[in-house]
Amino acid sequence: MVDVSEELIRGLKKKAVTLRKHIIRMTHNAQSGHPGGSMSACDIVTALYFQVLRVDPKKPQWPDRDRFVLSKGHACPVWYAALAERGFFPVDELMTFRKINSRLQGHPELGTTPGVENAAGAEGQGLSFSVGLSLAARMDHKAWRVYCILGDGEQDVGQTWEAAMAASKYGLDNLTAFIDRNGIQQEGRTEDIMPLEPLAEKWEAFNWHVLTIDGHDFRQILAAIDEAHRTKGRPTAVIARTVKGKGVSFMENKIKYHGAATSDDELKLALAELDAQEAAV
Amino acid sequence: MTSGPWKMESQRTYFGKALIELGRRNPDVVVVGADTTESIKTIDFGKAFPDRLFQLGIAEPNMISVAAGLAAAGKIAFAATYSVFGSGHTYNVIRQNVAYTNLNVKIFCSHAGLTVGPDGATHQINEDIALMRGIPRMTVLVPADGPETAKCVDAAAAMKGPVYCRFSRTNVPTVTSTEDDFAIGRARVVRDGSDVTLIGCGLMVARCLEAADRLDRDGVEARVINLSTVKPLDVATIDRAARETGGIVTAEEHTIVHGIGSAIATAIAANHPVPMGFVGVQDVFGESGEAEELLRKYGLTAEKIVDAARDVMKRRGRTR
Structure with a gap:
């Protein structure tokens, strides 16, 4: 385990609550979007943007930056929230999400939003894109690393496994993939729609270094990233067990909140819960 | 040429x-x-x-x-x-x-x-x-x-x-030469003529040139354009051909649905509409066979381009 201070963990927890509040407000304001999968990935995104990634909000195109790729593009509210909090663009702009003339599209667009590194929405393309980035970094003998978050629904997509084969063929140890294993996709439980288990064994069979963690435990997230950094000759897949809608009790594990915003009443309840969490940190 | x-x-x-x-x-x-x-x-x-x-x-x-x-x-x-x-x-x-x-x-x-x-x-x-x-x-x-x-x-x-x-x-x-200048977005007039224009892409450019030779024997001067860029379309060159020759035949080894014929028809219709003919695959799948046999069977020939040119000229009320 990496040695992390209480203070660091407390700071990350606090930031994650802030991001969750943004997610709830953004999707409520838009009355559309995908809060559930944004909240399940929130702690991983928080750990990356506020502890791990070498990025510079003043220079979003800095060539030696680490690359973060969101393959599950529908979870972009959490990405936009993290980028805004990290200073890539004003926090106020989050309320333009999904509105006309906004830089914050319903699914990520490359070149429009400062800090966004890929276009996603059609599932299953992000890991392949990450493989291309990782190959380029290696060709140029660069130290920057690539982190990709995939949804578990994306494990249905054939291209995900094409990418998995390519990453292990080229031994891309500068690539870390997180699988946001919240167990729910648009129409139901992943195991009902298209059974994925045994999932860790699948990734192992594709010759990845595989870790299974609690995707809401910052110590485990940071330890997994540390282990990925130390793993040579193979890419690392982190299967992060998460809860869809994590952080708001009435949204947790509810299929509905994959792609539904909160009502006005629900917004108040959700924010009250998150405020209480913030106070408790 | x-x-x-x-x-x-x-x-x-x-x-x-x-x-x-x-x-x-x-x-x-x-x-x-x-x-x-x-x-x-x-x-x-x-x-x-x-x-x-x-x-x-x-x-x-x-x-x-x-x-x-x-x-x-x-x-x-x-x-x-x-x-x-x-x-x-x-x-x-x-x-x-x-x-x-x-x-x-x-x-x-x-x-x-x-x-x-x-x-x-x-x-x-x-x-x-x-x-x-x-x-x-x-x-x-x-x-x-x-x-x-x-x-x-x-x-x-x-x-x-x-x-x-x-x-x-x-x-x-090989119908072009290494010395020919080339730019993306520019259609190249490879043979001048004022009676009708034949616009081809890919291997159909050669067939357009063959068709132009045949038309020439009957006194019809066909302009031939090599459309090596389909997009962005060289609207100026196509528009000029429409105005100066009054009829256009397109030839492509591709379905006539949304191919170069469609692209050119859209441009012409918006600027200077003239009669058009479309030589290409007629919304069908191909089959096994040798390349030349297939081109013949599916109508991708100089003869078909000549026929289409004559038809275009007839519709416009000119025979030459």
Whole structure:
């Protein structure tokens, strides 16, 4: 385990609550979007943007930056929230999400939003894109690393496994993939729609270094990233067990909140819960 | 320019050589392949630059996205395979990862159209121009022959953004010369004439020239245009042809649905409508056979172009 201070963990927890509040407000304001999968990935995104990634909000195109790729593009509210909090663009702009003339599209667009590194929405393309980035970094003998978050629904997509084969063929140890294993996709439980288990064994069979963690435990997230950094000759897949809608009790594990915003009443309840969490940190 | 006799040459060979020369000049050029590298001649690039060719197996969607990732990190990524896989199987990946992102991915596909031959309809994509020209930000190239294919490689690398370039498996008549100037977005008048205009792309340019020779014997002076860039369309050259010759025949080894004929008809209708004829695959699948047999059976011949030209002239009330 990496040695992390209480203070660091407390700071990350606090930031994650802030991001969750943004997610709830953004999707409520838009009355559309995908809060559930944004909240399940929130702690991983928080750990990356506020502890791990070498990025510079003043220079979003800095060539030696680490690359973060969101393959599950529908979870972009959490990405936009993290980028805004990290200073890539004003926090106020989050309320333009999904509105006309906004830089914050319903699914990520490359070149429009400062800090966004890929276009996603059609599932299953992000890991392949990450493989291309990782190959380029290696060709140029660069130290920057690539982190990709995939949804578990994306494990249905054939291209995900094409990418998995390519990453292990080229031994891309500068690539870390997180699988946001919240167990729910648009129409139901992943195991009902298209059974994925045994999932860790699948990734192992594709010759990845595989870790299974609690995707809401910052110590485990940071330890997994540390282990990925130390793993040579193979890419690392982190299967992060998460809860869809994590952080708001009435949204947790509810299929509905994959792609539904909160009502006005629900917004108040959700924010009250998150405020209480913030106070408790 | 008159027709033939022309040297029959492989566009793939020109493609492979041009890629290596480009690779020598520009270390940022990389190539991805999908288990067709020998056939499409990118394997030689890999021999020249072993760490710059990525063999990704029979996984074209992954190939295209990997190319996009390489391009996002500053590379000029050439993705090359057969057209049916490189455009059809990968359509939405190209749309989202290449065109929407406006990245420097250059998709160069051989084995377009009927002349794939004995492999049959599964491999004969006659819809790729339609697919690719419909995508915003995509540049679509159809070189007439080997020398022009080589020029497409250089021009595609020199421009910013995505490119789709399609060419043939079969050897095609070399109708252009290495010395001819070439620019993306410019249609080239390869034979002057004022009675009717024949606009072809790919191997149909040679057939347009043959048709022009035949028409000439009856005193009809046909202008011939080599439309090596389908998108962006050279509207000025086409508009001038419409105004000056009063009738247009298009010829393509592609379905007439949303091919170059459709593109040109749209431009003409908006500017200076004239009667048109469309030589191409008539909304059907191909079949096994030799390239020449297929071109004949599906009506992609100089005779059909001549017939279409006469019909256009008749509809316009002129015979010459």
